[in-house]
Amino acid sequence: MYRYIGNKSKLTPYILDRVEQLIGKTGTVADIMAGTGTVALELSQHAEVVV
Structure with a gap:
């Protein structure tokens, strides 16, 4: 595991x-380190929503 201090947008x-490698294009992700929400926002924009 690599420690990264700073902006995760890069x-x-x-x-x-x-x-995607770990769970494929569909699955559930919990961004428990969502300080600013950058990663969670990107995940939601790339999600395939199945209803």
């Missing part, structure tokens, strides 16, 4: 790729 492409 890391979101990597995070999105890793999440």
Whole structure:
């Protein structure tokens, strides 16, 4: 695990790729470290919503 202090907006492409590798295009993600919500916002914009 790498420690990263600062803005995660530069890391979101990597995070999105890793999440897709781990759970595919559908699944549930809980962003428990959502300080500013940057990652959660990107995840929600790239989500495939199944109703």
